[in-house]
Amino acid sequence: MDAIEHEAMATRFVLEVADSDSAAIHSVLGQACQLMDELELTLSRFVPDSDISRINDLKEGNSVLIENESWEVLKKSIRVMLWTSGAFDVGVGKYMDIFRAGKQGLLNDKEVIHALQKVREEKENASIYVDPDEPRVYKIKQGMYLDLGGIGKGFALNEMSEYLVRQEVKAFKLNAGDSTVLVRSTEDQSWPFSLAATNDEVQVEIMNTSVSASGTYWQGQHIFDPRTGTNSFQPLYDRLWVCADDPAYSDALSTAFFLMTEPEILDVWQEIDGLRWVAYAKEGKIKMLEPNS
Secondary structure, three states: OEEEEEEEOOEEEEEEEOOOOHHHHHHHHHHHHHHHHHHHHHHOOOOOOOHHHHHHOOOOOOEEEOOHHHHHHHHHHHHHHHHOOOOOOOOOHHHHHHHHHHHOOOOOHHHHHHHHHHHHHHHHOOEEEEOOOOOEEEEEEOOOOOOOOOOHHHHHHHHHHHHHHHOOOOEEEEEEOOOEEEEEEOOOOOEEEEEEEOOEEEEEEEOOEEEEEOOOOEEOOEEEEOOOOEEEEOOOOOEEEEEEOOHHHHHHHHHHHOOOOHHHHHHHHOOOOOEEEEEEEEOOEEEEEOOOO
């Protein structure tokens, strides 16, 4: 087993490959890490000339051409937002800035609440348009600032996976910190995965799929809910996992489902292809969900 670690997108990525040609594999893994760095330069709102920064900086009535990768991740983000009725939303950049300022002591609690209310009012009237036919984004109305933190790492894993498949790597496992794991194998090789709660543990085998855990919108003792623009949402679960064929979707859906009731999750499930299972930990126990449960 060959492995390499790489820091990108404020996350430690681990790439593990089951292959006998160590020298060749390390070269391929190095190229995969370079791909990760290129994606960060394209997708991060903290890079001044990234596609996301250029969209955020657009003046009302203007448009900008973007890279295909940015276009694809935005289209996937819109799909998840529609599936979940806004429980997932990438238009939360300003909210994240406010929470960060609060944690750093730059804003007190009262100032945070006031700032959140102002941003919500601006966002409710804001609009951008992602062209479905070409990689171009239009700024219709100011007030929405994108942040791909809830889907970007999963999207990056999928891009790396496709690269490794093109390089004819037969079996590999990719981790994005503790949030998402992706496994692929052309030889039907499965990998063990553990779901743990305080008084329970479930072992599953995963193959040619991804699993993501919730937690993207945690803010202190509360959870940020983009549907209300507040961080007063009380958690329904201790932890939640989503298994899906596409890691961008498992990443985003784990964030959204953490804010949704079990019936709401099952209702959304009917609209989504490639969603394998959902599990959550609550009161120390783990429950596995299936589409007809």
